[in-house]
Every structure is written in structure tokens, then in C-alpha cells.
Amino acid sequence: MAAAKHTIVALVADRPGVLNRMASLFRRRGFNIDSIAVGHSETPHLSRMTIVAEGTTTQVEQIRKQVEKIIDVIRVQDITSQDIVTRELALIKVKATAENRSEIMQIVDIFRAKIVDVSAGSVMVEATGDEEKVDSLYNLLKPFGIMEMTRTGRIAMPRGDQVNRRTDVESEK
């Protein structure tokens, strides 16, 4: 079976150390995490994590079951094969001169990205989209000289009425 990138979403208790538990489990089981993004969910005291990791379906199912055993993890799903929306946010600081600034702006426009800061020698671009879009934008900006880039990693959600939440969990102290 071929290894592929999997998108795993987990609903977790908002307690100290949960991210550490998650990351440590992946490391211990020999899995490399491509990205991990975490923030508040719709329910107070619960956070939602999106983890991207590479492995075969069987390997990922095994790690999912192990993750499920973490006491602070309420629900975890591999949503790779579902119809999902994925996004990431990137900030890219590019070298810019008076001459090439408008060329940069054109590229940014095409990608429906935004310029969020301008200085004498640089512009900062904010981009959201799936990874491929951010990658392409990055590649086009590269010739100008990338000074700094930061990316959030993937966040993901299934389309439609489906939800990844536990209705019996209203709030968790």
C-alpha cells in the first residue's frame, strides 16, 4: 500500500500539554508530522486540531487508534477520503524595489492574495488557500527574493452538514 498524506482532525480538551501529548505520540510511533494546526473550536474548552502526516492507510489507522487513547482527545477522524475544504494561511515577505513592486502586485492579484505591509525594500503578502496555491505563489515570488515566510499548516473541514463534534459534550472544564 502506498504512503500518502493524510488529514486527521481531532477534537481535544483545552488542557495544558495536549499538543505535547499528540506530537509526542506521533514521534514515538515513528510518524513524521507535516503540519499541525490548533485553535479554539465552536465549544468552549475544546480545541480542534488538524494534523497532516504521511503513511499508508493501515499505518494511519493505527496511529489514529493510538491518538484516540489519549485521555484528552475526544474524537479523532481521518478525513482524507472525504470531500473536504482545506486551507492554510501564509505570510511572505518579498524584496521589492520601486521598479518591480507593481509586477509583484500583479502576481499577488492573480492569486487573490493581499499585500498587508509595504516598506522601502520589501512587501509583505498574505495568502490563503490550499497548499498548492500557496506553493505556486511562493514559486512566482521567489525570483524577487524571499526574505521570510511563515505558514500555518493545513486546517480542514468536511463539506456539507457533516460535523466532527460530540453533541454530548457541551463544555468541558
Add this chain to the structure above:
Amino acid sequence: MKQTGSEILCESLLKEGVEVIFGYPGGQVLPLYHTLTDYPKLRHILVRHEQGAVHAADAYARVTGKVGVCLATSGPGATNLVTGLANAYIDSIPMVAITGQVPMAMIGRDAFQEADITGITLPITKHNYLVTDVNDLARTIKEAFYIAGTGRPGPVLIDLPRDIQQAAAEFHYPSKVHLPGYKPTRAGNQLQVKKAVKLIGEASKPVIIAGHGVRISGAYKELRQLAETTNIPVITTLLGISSFPETHELSLGMLGMHGLACANMAVTDSDLIIAIGMRFDDRATGKISAFAPSAKVVHIDIDPAEVGKNVKVDVPIVGDVRTVLLELNKEIAPGDHSDWLSRINGWKKEYPSGVEIRESDTILPQYVIRKIWEKTQGQATIVTGVGQHQMFAALHYYYDKPNSFITSGGLGTMGFELPAAFGAQVGLPGEPVWCIAGDGSIQMTIQELGTIRQENAPVKIAILNNGFLGMVRQWQELFYDHNYSATPLWCPDFIKISDGYSIPARNVTCKAEVEAAIEQAAATDGPFILNFIIEPEENVYPMVPPGAGINNILHEPKKEAC
């Protein structure tokens, strides 16, 4: 009325039915130790090293089925628990470890005796807590005991800063836990049970492999009923030993690296494996690709993550072993597998290694174990260290009493035997407990003789003294060209050591003395140490070379007649 954190802890332990705490004091648990004397119902046993406390709590839990409790101070006290926690984690032992921590304001500043024990123990505990508010303490303890003792059991650590021990709060012990992320399954899926029944009915060469889960869930009767109704032979893993009476005609003993040939051959040749509360550890399966190539697998385990982890499973049943077996037994039809059983009996006769003991003028370790079995009639609780002596104890004693073989199966922790034998004895007052020790292994925690003496625990200690780190020497002999690198081991005079601890002891240097010595130890009130000077280069057979399939068995070579 408000109570201090220390009082809340003690009250909570009483609510959990705790009777014994194995521990060692220090600066950051002083408030707790100060409070402990107000709670005489909580018997605190002072060990000689925190590793002793955690192994003792571990074995206490194994023999009683209760949650074992150990207590240590911060920093070095806490880190001394690490080996024992890892041991309890891999063997699924219910345990709550309480550690002192530096006061909250000093956490994260590399304060004196500060160690991030929750960080350190993250991968070797089922769960752990750093309590930062005394108002959370009672709930935390409730949760810790619940998590440790339910589902697949395991150790839970509670790190308790000194100021939390001193701070005050109202004591309310919660009656329920609220852990939305933790819902262990108990009952097996009915449909899966039916599928299993069908497969069992169709199989012509089935075997049962019974593991530790049978013992953890106390499913001795149910396992026996399943085996006897269906007439299917029972093989155990190392930790499954004593889940099924070994003198029973359906018992084939242990499988795996040092398993009996008939067990390994039966598994390899089988067309159905009913795996019950076992996790297909590589020491049991050997090379996975050669493991039971034509068998279908029914796997009963409480931990869904174990199903399909190491071998492909046809019918997974996730649930408590006893609950599932009760269901299964309701549906199961009587079976007859006499052809299959007579084939297996053929193997039993053909390959007696691991059962028969050869003639020898010297003291063979197998012989010592066999004599202890004869003396105790298979009714003692046997606790071992790790090494050859562990395997001899597994192979040459016949465990008829449920739950009577206590060993470090998953981690293979040398030094386990002495504190564990003590902990088992605390859990089984008045019952015979024998510690089968290696001369190397026992020296890792030998100071626990002090605890045994102080508590006057009547543990009988049999050191199988070969002057080697025997199991490693065996590998060097067989696979490393006899290069005995760092395995000859100088031993102290164990009689003088025993004398220093005021424990009666005796050397046993010739075969004729073995029985009388065992008799003397058994007849002595209180602890007794037997130092058996055994054949130094005896090997454990049968043996499957590392990395080979389990049907690739090395048998005991025939000694040339002289």
C-alpha cells in the same frame, strides 16, 4: 470545613479503598508525610529505593487486582520511578504514582530537585497530571484511579507541588468522573461474536492463545469453559502463564522465543487462532511473515489499538475479555478435535526439550525450579527477575493456581523480582511467595532486602547463581562466537549480605541438598534466602533464534556420553 491538599489526598485514597502505599519521603512531599501519620488506615511501607516502591506497587496490583499506589518526592525521587512506570505501562498494570513537586512559583526555574516528571513520563503513563489548583485535587485523584483501573489498565501519575499539598479547599469527593474523551468498551459486538462462533465451528486445527488480558479481567473460568467445550488446546504468552491450569490436558504451555515446540508448531500449523487478551508481541510471534501462515485470526482485546497492530485479524472483538467470553460461551457448540490433539501430542513426545530435565551431577536451574514446584504443588506465587532464570521458571514450574506467575514481560526489567516479590507478599499475606532471582538481576535492587526485613515479609528467595549475566551469555555463546564480553559477573557472598540484613540464608552447592534446602526455606517463618550455585553455562531451550519464525526451533543439544 476546609482541608489541606495533603488531607484531601489521604481522604481520597481512603475513598478509593487504598490500604497500602509504597513510598520514600523527601523535601517536596514532607507536608504529605506529615499528614500520613494521621491516617493509620493508610499503611505506608518505606522501601529502600523508589524503583522498589513502583515495582512493589506493580506486583501488589497484579496479585490483588486493585490499583497499586506508590509515592516519591520530586526530582530524583520521581525519576527513580521511571523504569517501574515504563514496566507497568507496557504490562498494563493499574497504578497511581504520586510525586511531590517544587512549589508552583518555582516550577520551570530549575529549582533544587525539580524535574519535569509529567513531561518525562508522558510516553510511559496512561495519563498524567500536574495539579496546579488544590480545588482540582479530589477530582484529579478520582479520575486517576478511574483511568488506571478501567479499560486497558495502566499507570497514572499525579505530580503535586508542595504548596498544593499545603493549600486548603473544601473536600468533596466526586461520585462520578466526567471524561468525554475516555469511554472504554466492555461488551463485544454481537455480530462479531457470531462471526467468531462460526469460524470456531468450521476450524479443524484451532488453537487458543491466552494472554495477560485473561488474568487482568479474571476470566479463568470462562477461558476454561471455552477450551473444554470446544476441545481446543490452550497456549499462553509469557504473561498469559497461569491464566489456564498447566497440568490440564489441553494446556500446551508457552509459545514464542523460549516457548515449547508443541506450542510453536501448533500455532504455525493451525487454521484458526483465537487470541484472547494478548498483543502479538514479537517475542511471542517470532518473524511475523512466518507466523501461522494459514490461520484465520479471532482477536479479543479491550484495546482497539491492539487489533490489527501486528498481525492481520479476521474477526476483531473489542471488549473486556471476561465479558466477551461469557457471550461467546453462550453460543459456542461442543467440538471434537481429537485428530488435531493427537498430532500435537505427537510433537509433545517428539520434542521434550523445555519439559524433560537431563541427568546431571551439578545443580541444574531447571531442577531447582522443578523441586520448588513439587514442594509448593503449583500453588505458590512465583515472582521472577529477567534472564534465564525467568524462562526456567516459566517452563519448569507448572502453574495451576490462577494468576500465580508474576514477571516483567513487556519491558524485561532486571531487578524486578525482589521488590515485586515483596509487593506480591503484601497483597497475599499468609500465602507462599517465591522469588526466583538471577544473581545479576537481584543485585540491581538487592537493597530491598531491607524492606523485606523491616516488614518481616515471608518471601522465599531462590537465587539461581551462575556467575554470569546468563541470558546475555547464552546469546554470546550462540550468536556472537562465544565472546563473553562483560557477562562474567563477580558476586558478593550472598550469605554475608543476608546476614547483614538479618535474613537467614544458605548456600546450596550440591544436588543432594536441593530438596532439603527448599524444605528448610518453606518451613522457616519469615524470609529466607537460598543461594543455588548452579551449572554456570546452562542454556535455555528450546529457543527460536532472534528474527526467525517460531517453528525454527533450536532444541537442547544431546550431551555426549562420557
